[in-house]
Amino acid sequence: MNSVTGTFLKNESMANHTSWRCGGRAAFFFEPRSLKDLGIFLASFKEKKEIFLVGLGSNLLVRDKGFDGVIISTAKFLNKIQWKGEFSELNVECGVSCAKIARESVKKNMKGLEFFVGIPGTVGGALKMNAGANGKDTWQNIKSVDVISREGYIETLDRNSFNPGYRTIDGKNKWFVKACFHLEKNLNKDGSAKIKEILSQRKVTQPTGSFSCGSVFINPENYFAGKLIEECGLKGVRVGGAIVSEKHANFILNDRGASASDIEKLIELVRNQVRKKTGIKLECEVKIIGKKTNE
Numbered sequence: 001m002n003s004v005t006g007t008f009l010k011n012e013s014m015a016n017h018t019s020w021r022c023g024g025r026a027a028f029f030f031e032p033r034s035l036k037d038l039g040i041f042l043a044s045f046k047e048k049k050e051i052f053l054v055g056l057g058s059n060l061l062v063r064d065k066g067f068d069g070v071i072i073s074t075a076k077f078l079n080k081i082q083w084k085g086e087f088s089e090l091n092v093e094c095g096v097s098c099a100k101i102a103r104e105s106v107k108k109n110m111k112g113l114e115f116f117v118g119i120p121g122t123v124g125g126a127l128k129m130n131a132g133a134n135g136k137d138t139w140q141n142i143k144s145v146d147v148i149s150r151e152g153y154i155e156t157l158d159r160n161s162f163n164p165g166y167r168t169i170d171g172k173n174k175w176f177v178k179a180c181f182h183l184e185k186n187l188n189k190d191g192s193a194k195i196k197e198i199l200s201q202r203k204v205t206q207p208t209g210s211f212s213c214g215s216v217f218i219n220p221e222n223y224f225a226g227k228l229i230e231e232c233g234l235k236g237v238r239v240g241g242a243i244v245s246e247k248h249a250n251f252i253l254n255d256r257g258a259s260a261s262d263i264e265k266l267i268e269l270v271r272n273q274v275r276k277k278t279g280i281k282l283e284c285e286v287k288i289i290g291k292k293t294n295e
């Protein structure tokens, strides 16, 4: 019988694993050393607990009362990268950071993944969220993905098995362990210049160096969530240690030791005010998990 080699912890603070740097504890927390290790863990973990995969926690709020299940964190060890076919195919494990594949593809003079440079998550998180920026999104360049079942079996699925939309895909409960990107040679432009341009544009339009989860709400059809929030006069509005950014109204910052509850209350406040003033209901892009205060 194989045994797991990854790190298994109890009662782990999720403030250590989310970009908002706050939130409750995971009853169980597992960091697999490899994909094989992840498979062994899943096959042997028979408890009827909810299992939730996280990457870099850059789109995640864990409520203060914690998550009574298993959090599996991929970001530390599931980070193998492999090139094939004169760099036309990039195979990566789910814990590889988006910024890394942007930079690696530019180094090989391939195009299509530059937009990933400003997205502070993993490839697994990007697949689940269909993360995007600068007119591109994650699934545009996908050839196939590997998913793992609750029992630990891995299978390869073609891009056509999925129906990606704006910050969403169907097949909600799939756990992605690998992605195969198809890339083309960059014949005209300098990829490094594009990366520089994307990063400097972000510096101008977004709060950098603050604890946040990026955009909290998805853009409603024909509107920008940030613009609606700004027009409702909500920039700078605060609940406890959480504040609506003065620079980009769709960002909520943890600027003074906010609790997850401060952030969730501010999300609700913004949603209610925008609905009251414009009639538009904002939907969260950020994923919120864990026990509610009244549970």
Ligand SMILES: Cc1cc2nc3c(=O)[nH]c(=O)nc-3n(C[C@H](O)[C@H](O)[C@H](O)COP(=O)(O)OP(=O)(O)OC[C@H]3O[C@@H](n4cnc5c(N)ncnc54)[C@H](O)[C@@H]3O)c2cc1C
Pocket (backbone or CB within 6 Å): 019, 052, 053, 054, 055, 056, 057, 058, 059, 060, 074, 094, 118, 119, 120, 121, 122, 123, 124, 125, 126, 127, 128, 129, 130, 131, 132, 133, 174, 175, 176, 177, 212, 213, 214, 215, 287
């Ligand atoms: C400063 C800042 C800027 C940002 N800018 C952008 C942007 O321009 N565009 C954009 O789209 N997003 C942006 N984001 C949001 C975030 O970075 C992306 O959504 C990212 O793809 C999340 O990746 P993650 O690894 O952090 O996922 P996590 O936050 O860890 O998880 C998010 C969701 O993905 C799921 N998930 C994670 N790994 C896997 C896996 N292997 N298999 C299945 N499901 C998985 C989780 O269960 C959860 O539901 C920004 C965030 C920040 C903090």
